[in-house]
Amino acid sequence: MDILALEKEYFLNVYKRFPAEIEKGEGAYLIDKQGNSYLDFLSGIAVNSLGHKHPSIIASLQKQIERNLHLSNYFVQDIQVDLAKKLLDLTPFSKAFLTNSGTEAIEGLLKLVRKWGNNKGKNEIIAFEGSFHGRSIGSLSITIQDKYQKNFTPLLPNIITVPFNKPDALKNALSKKTAAIFYEGITGEGGIHPVSDDIFSVMAEGRTKYDCLLIADEIQTGVGRTGKFYYYEYCPIIPDAVATAKGLGGGLPLGAFLVSDELTSVFDLGEHGTTFGGNPLACAAGYVVLQIVSDQNFLNNVEKNGLYLKQKLSEICDEFNDVTVERRGKGFMQGLELTKDAAKVMMEAFKQGLIINTAGDNTLRFLPPLIIEKTHIDEAYHKLIKTLRKVFYS
Numbered sequence: 001m002d003i004l005a006l007e008k009e010y011f012l013n014v015y016k017r018f019p020a021e022i023e024k025g026e027g028a029y030l031i032d033k034q035g036n037s038y039l040d041f042l043s044g045i046a047v048n049s050l051g052h053k054h055p056s057i058i059a060s061l062q063k064q065i066e067r068n069l070h071l072s073n074y075f076v077q078d079i080q081v082d083l084a085k086k087l088l089d090l091t092p093f094s095k096a097f098l099t100n101s102g103t104e105a106i107e108g109l110l111k112l113v114r115k116w117g118n119n120k121g122k123n124e125i126i127a128f129e130g131s132f133h134g135r136s137i138g139s140l141s142i143t144i145q146d147k148y149q150k151n152f153t154p155l156l157p158n159i160i161t162v163p164f165n166k167p168d169a170l171k172n173a174l175s176k177k178t179a180a181i182f183y184e185g186i187t188g189e190g191g192i193h194p195v196s197d198d199i200f201s202v203m204a205e206g207r208t209k210y211d212c213l214l215i216a217d218e219i220q221t222g223v224g225r226t227g228k229f230y231y232y233e234y235c236p237i238i239p240d241a242v243a244t245a246k247g248l249g250g251g252l253p254l255g256a257f258l259v260s261d262e263l264t265s266v267f268d269l270g271e272h273g274t275t276f277g278g279n280p281l282a283c284a285a286g287y288v289v290l291q292i293v294s295d296q297n298f299l300n301n302v303e304k305n306g307l308y309l310k311q312k313l314s315e316i317c318d319e320f321n322d323v324t325v326e327r328r329g330k331g332f333m334q335g336l337e338l339t340k341d342a343a344k345v346m347m348e349a350f351k352q353g354l355i356i357n358t359a360g361d362n363t364l365r366f367l368p369p370l371i372i373e374k375t376h377i378d379e380a381y382h383k384l385i386k387t388l389r390k391v392f393y394s
């Protein structure tokens with residue numbers, strides 16, 4: 001039986017998989033068992049930030065394997081301390097909590113917001129339509145998309161839903177009961193929609209007027225993906241806390257939340273914790289990612305090549321204007337909205353040797369590893385053109 005048939009036999013039917021068995025990854029490519037190679041413009045959904053088999057990550061992991069694989073958070077661990085120090089040096093935040101995943105970072109922040117709000121008589125959280133913050137029940141409660149939430153009620157109470165990029169609606173939703181606003185600077189799963197400056201202005205006013213927290217979900221936008229270390233660096237407000245994960249571990253499961261000075265004493269001893277969060281192997285990979293991505297030359301390169309990707313996608317948008325709507329995004333987080341059939345295009349692109357996926361309504365999503373160069377973008381451009389011709393004009 002082939003492996004896709006075995007997958008059907010052994011696993012819950014929740015994933016739509018690509019029709020291939022990948023043997024290994026190398027740089028910006030995945031190679032299947034038959035030796036076919038695929039240009040990876042998805043990077044494990046924004047996880048393999050330094051591509052596949054990066055020599056510095058491998059060396060760091062090998063060193064850590066010789067020391068220990070897991071100690072538990074009963075022990076302070078130098079690799080965790082190094083990682084947290086680096087994250088805090090790169091940001092205006094004061095303390096970190098390490099997790100295994102994005103959704104756990106959001107859950108931790110929901111708990112922190114709940115306790116902070118309870119002490120001030122605030123019990124409402126604002127979240128935007130089209131957001132995605134994860135699939136555990138707390139994160140799902142602020143993931144305002146029917147396709148993810150339906151069938152899973154009851155969710156958390158007191159979540160106030162606001163339409164995306166509607167400043168007046170946000171103004172109306174804010175009150176002295178608002179404990180926090182959770183937002184993605186650019187929606188990921190929701191289809192690569194950037195939050196408008198008007199919204200940031202209302203958030204800033206709301207924070208001053210009602211004393212609420214602004215919580216940025218940088219799980220997809222963060223760790224260099226848009227050309228700055230965190231996307232909030234492009235925005236007019238600095239959040240009170242951020243959730244980060246995905247690219248942070250460079251392929252290992254690692255997340256974190258970082259909080260501002262005011263929030264460092266919200267949790268008391270024992271009020272939050274995790275068995276695996278901050279696993280030393282994950283931190284060993286994450287520390288290398290931080291060392292490399294925080295280099296200004298590296299970020300400049302992401303910004304420069306991100307502009308080139310944007311230009312090539314805009315060219316495609318113009319050339320295929322009868323089937324495209326618009327290009328959106330920043331750096332290496334780009335979306336190309338089609339009028340129809342994005343899922344079909346994604347599968348045909350795979351056949352052409354280009355890995356991308358879809359997000360929101362009919363939007364193709366491009367999340368290449370941050371190490372790619374112009375030549376990779378040119379290759380993706382040609383493969384995408386071939387794909388669109390095949391799907392729409394043959």
Ligand SMILES: Cc1ncc(COP(=O)(O)O)c(C=O)c1O
Binds near residue numbers: 106
């Ligand atoms: C913006 C955002 N937040 C949260 C999550 C959840 O992260 P994880 O899948 O690691 O739990 C994701 C995952 O796609 C995401 O894109």
